Amino acid sequence: MSALYRIKENVPLAGFTTLGVGGPARYFLSALDEDDIPAALRFAEERGLEAFVLGGGSNLVVSDAGFGGLVVKIDLRGVCFGEPDENGFVIAEAAAGEDWDEFVAECVSRELAGVECMSGIPGSVGGTPVQNVGAYGQEVSETIVAVRCFDRKTARFIELGNAECGFSYRKSIFNTSEKGRYVVTKVKFRLAAGGEPRVVYRDLKDHFGERSPSLAEAREAVLSIRRRKSMVIDAADPNSRSAGSFFKNPIVAAEVLGEIATAEGIDVPSFPAGEGLVKIPAAWLIERAGFAKGYRLGEAGISANHSLAIVNLGRAKAADIFALMNEVRAAVKGRFGLELVPEPVFLGDNSVLPQTASERVV
Numbered sequence: 001m002s003a004l005y006r007i008k009e010n011v012p013l014a015g016f017t018t019l020g021v022g023g024p025a026r027y028f029l030s031a032l033d034e035d036d037i038p039a040a041l042r043f044a045e046e047r048g049l050e051a052f053v054l055g056g057g058s059n060l061v062v063s064d065a066g067f068g069g070l071v072v073k074i075d076l077r078g079v080c081f082g083e084p085d086e087n088g089f090v091i092a093e094a095a096a097g098e099d100w101d102e103f104v105a106e107c108v109s110r111e112l113a114g115v116e117c118m119s120g121i122p123g124s125v126g127g128t129p130v131q132n133v134g135a136y137g138q139e140v141s142e143t144i145v146a147v148r149c150f151d152r153k154t155a156r157f158i159e160l161g162n163a164e165c166g167f168s169y170r171k172s173i174f175n176t177s178e179k180g181r182y183v184v185t186k187v188k189f190r191l192a193a194g195g196e197p198r199v200v201y202r203d204l205k206d207h208f209g210e211r212s213p214s215l216a217e218a219r220e221a222v223l224s225i226r227r228r229k230s231m232v233i234d235a236a237d238p239n240s241r242s243a244g245s246f247f248k249n250p251i252v253a254a255e256v257l258g259e260i261a262t263a264e265g266i267d268v269p270s271f272p273a274g275e276g277l278v279k280i281p282a283a284w285l286i287e288r289a290g291f292a293k294g295y296r297l298g299e300a301g302i303s304a305n306h307s308l309a310i311v312n313l314g315r316a317k318a319a320d321i322f323a324l325m326n327e328v329r330a331a332v333k334g335r336f337g338l339e340l341v342p343e344p345v346f347l348g349d350n351s352v353l354p355q356t357a358s359e360r361v362v
């Protein structure tokens, strides 16, 4: 059936997100192949409506009023693996609507290294280049060779090479300079056949000690560490009803770190983040600003297992999530002078959101 006949009206969006809050979309289409995308976008344009591209909804907060435009949910499927080249690398192509973790599991079972540390991250393959997804010492930008997209500006399908995607920490052109321009339909990865897993992150090193794990063991270790932090979506774990990490780790000048350490009279954890810059864990700032794991504000709370995750305690509305977000931001700003920048994307009425959120980089 043509895309236009499959467009539905007033579709509740909460169930399409891992946080489970928010109102309906005025129009909604599940895009099953590439041709559905331009057709749906034309539909929106002809009616003067905004169009929003939805993946797995794991990095998304929908407002209670919902969204008055068209939501295009990317449900394109298909994965294929090439043969190893002379250097032992395999090109894997995955359609944007594939489940990311199922793709990782398939790579690991084929003994292809490069994405194993990103096991258990929820969402779609197409969502991964958008914020350059990463975990436990690995980022998708390290293995992505190219991203196939529909370019809304020129109304053509194109392939962007890795360098054209402008990847950096949780950033790419897809969520910065060219935000909203491209609809990702396929991602090409270059993976090392028979390669070693990446064991650089402290939690993983502690887990294995001196031992060199297999790819499958590394995946299992990542999953078990993530489960302990409720960072794997599990219907039986209420602390996983979240959008993942709610705030980015602020990147600040080294002097700012020094000022905070002096004011607090304590060593502040940090990681190098380029020349003269350091990254401070947002989780540390939040806890130090007075929010213990398990803190509650109405129907929203800080995860009992991870202070960077805001969770829907069961009946939360988007307003509850925003109220807690604003309380945390105000407390961190008041104590350290740092603006915490939210990591999820907000859809719908965003009047409650920080308008000028930016890290204090001086």
Ligand SMILES: Cc1cc2nc3c(=O)[nH]c(=O)nc-3n(C[C@H](O)[C@H](O)[C@H](O)COP(=O)(O)OP(=O)(O)OC[C@H]3O[C@@H](n4cnc5c(N)ncnc54)[C@H](O)[C@@H]3O)c2cc1C
Residues within 6 Å of the ligand: 018, 052, 053, 054, 055, 056, 057, 058, 059, 060, 074, 096, 121, 122, 123, 124, 125, 126, 127, 128, 130, 131, 132, 133, 134, 135, 174, 182, 183, 184, 185, 230, 231, 232, 233, 240, 242, 243, 244, 245, 345
């Ligand atoms: C429990 C939990 C743990 C998490 N852990 C991590 C982690 O360890 N590391 C990490 O980096 N992230 C993590 N996340 C965040 C999230 O899983 C990732 O950002 C994920 O890649 C989002 O993909 P998605 O398909 O769900 O995107 P959505 O939430 O549906 O959309 C997010 C943004 O991407 C855009 N988008 C999605 N698909 C496409 C497409 N095909 N084309 C163009 N734009 C698109 C949307 O328009 C939106 O702007 C976690 C989230 C949760 C809930």
